[in-house]
Amino acid sequence: KQEVTQIPAALSVPEGENLVLNCSFTDSAIYNLQWFRQDPGKGLTSLLLIQSSQREQTSGRLNASLDKSSGRSTLYIAASQPGDSATYLCAVNRASGSRLTFGEGTQLTVNP
Amino acid sequence: GAGVSQSPRYKVAKRGQDVALRCDPISGHVSLFWYQQALGQGPEFLTYFQNEAQLDKSGLPSDRFFAERPEGSVSTLKIQRTQQEDSAVYLCASTLGGGGYEQYFGPGTRLTVT
Numbered sequence: 150k151q152e153v154t155q156i157p158a159a160l161s162v163p164e165g166e167n168l169v170l171n172c173s174f175t176d177s178a179i180y181n182l183q184w185f186r187q188d189p190g191k192g193l194t195s196l197l198l199i200q201s202s203q204r205e206q207t208s209g210r211l212n213a214s215l216d217k218s219s220g221r222s223t224l225y226i227a228a229s230q231p232g233d234s235a236t237y238l239c240a241v242n243r244a245s246g247s248r249l250t251f252g253e254g255t256q257l258t259v260n261p
Numbered sequence: 262g263a264g265v266s267q268s269p270r271y272k273v274a275k276r277g278q279d280v281a282l283r284c285d286p287i288s289g290h291v292s293l294f295w296y297q298q299a300l301g302q303g304p305e306f307l308t309y310f311q312n313e314a315q316l317d318k319s320g321l322p323s324d325r326f327f328a329e330r331p332e333g334s335v336s337t338l339k340i341q342r343t344q345q346e347d348s349a350v351y352l353c354a355s356t357l358g359g360g361g362y363e364q365y366f367g368p369g370t371r372l373t374v375t
Contacts (some may be wrong), residue, residue: 192366192368192369193263193352193354193365194305194366195365198363238303238304247356248317248362249304250306251296251305254303
């Protein structure tokens with residue numbers, strides 16, 4: 150059974166810092182890895198999707214990397230802003246079923 | 262275009278009542294998923310449809326949970342005889358096709374069973 154772990158569970162940083170969020174998964178037979186953000190009381194917003202054949206994806210100040218063989222992904226946020234404060238979730242799926250298996254998230258607070 | 266919508270956004274039910282939660286996926290999206298998210302946890306898979314066919318319902322926690330998507334578009338998640346442990350946010354997601362596409366999520370329905 151696939152298990153996804155995110156470290157740290159919570160992170161508080163001053164505005165302007167670069168930061169890294171970590172995600173690990175136990176079964177390397179994944180098809181996609183997706184990073185989401187979730188604001189309090191809201192649904193999930195997709196940030197980046199990395200297919201298993203890719204090593205990284207970038208969108209603006211966000212960069213996600215994938216090391217499938219070691220079962221790890223990182224989300225790098227450059228020049229953090231208070232508006233980045235949210236819970237960040239990573240999730241993986243397999244080609245056969247497409248259901249996502251989520252980690253428990255990292256709650257990020259960026260202080261002005 | 263319009264995203265995934267869910268209704269109601271909030272539902273309070275007394276223990277033992279039946280509830281129905283609705284999901285309107287993005288137009289043209291073939292696949293639809295339901296997830297359950299407990300407070301402080303990541304979402305957990307409940308069930309999956311491809312068009313009107315329910316291909317995976319292995320995540321439904323009990324036979325009190327039932328989902329349908331009769332015309333391959335709108336889906337309804339029904340919970341019979343609600344229990345306190347059913348209190349959670351129920352999220353719906355849709356995607357164009359199978360595993361290669363991003364899943365787009367709705368805002369969720371927060372169910373509170375008293």
